[in-house]
Amino acid sequence: MPLFTHEHQIDMLLVYGEARKNHREAKALYGQRYPDRTQPHDKYFLWLERHLKTKIIEEEPNEFIVSEEVEINTLASIEVDPTTSVRQIAANVGIGRESIRKILKKHKFKPFKYQRPFHCRLTI
Template sequence: MPRQYTAKEYANMHYIYGEFRGNANAAAALYRERYPNARHPDYRVFIRVHGCYSEGRLPGSGVGGTSSGRIARLDVEEAVLEEIENDPSTSTRTIARRTGIGKSTVHDILKKK
């Protein structure tokens, strides 16, 4: 996430994302309505913020992860394989949305296994 937001902004994003049960587009639209004078993050930021919190990391800080805020390759593979283990019929798009990992990366990992 190239632009840094405050901890409160990240918390608000995650809260709204939860209200819409993972619908990032709807969450982004509501965020714009509720906070008209704030920066308006792209819907992808909501997905990444959720992914960070789900992995026990703080968004934008790299705390608990790598310094860039991205998770290590082994952790990415583990997250994808765990999603498949939980539900083998899950699509790559759903896995990407749930984990915040790119769809093509998810596809590459599954192709290798």
Template sequence: MEHLSVQEKIDMILSYGENGKNVEHAVTLYVQRFPDSVRSLASFYQVLSKFTTNGSVQAKKRNSPKTFTGVNNEIAVLATVANDPHVSIRHLSRDSGTSQSSVLRVLKRNKYHLFHLSQHDELQGNDFQNRMTFYQWALQQM
């Protein structure tokens, strides 16, 4: 459906009512009144359908409740992170029974940035001797 302003939708509903709830006549009247804003029969049907369903011509607001991010659940996640700062998002999500995105939202809101330390380098038994050999070679090069 093409983008319609609220005023255009109201005008469409009014022309529909003035024509005895006849959509074809309402489209004709609308075209006569607003020649620059020609609307199709399908757009009239969509506006009327939404109006009868919602009782309003304005777009319905999408209210998806954020069920997890309540105070009690937020405290539980923060307490778990404070107890074990190396816990993964996956484990937090599984233990709390909620989605990973909800856990991330709670942590971001409280300015936690989780990361895992991974140690890639470790000293071997002959590292000291190799280091001393390199230093002596570097001194000779100078």
């Protein structure tokens, strides 16, 4: 099945509507109106309608917006104590853990459990 641009698909749907959802008439009408374009198979009109009815419209993800003050507080918490957990930072700053993770990711921090090197551990 050839790939069609969104503009071509919109034109196909308009022609399909004018043909009163008759895919054979739609193919003939589309061929008359747009002779220079690739002609779809007549079943493509049916597929296109069904596809657009059942397709889940994917919205663009919401842009992550957080105040500069919250970012500074989060980064300061990490700077003061790198062993602090994301959960503790979230409780101190007052926003969710996922927001803290996004801030850390934005500034290229990777959350991990801090472990001292073996030779630096105190023995009793």
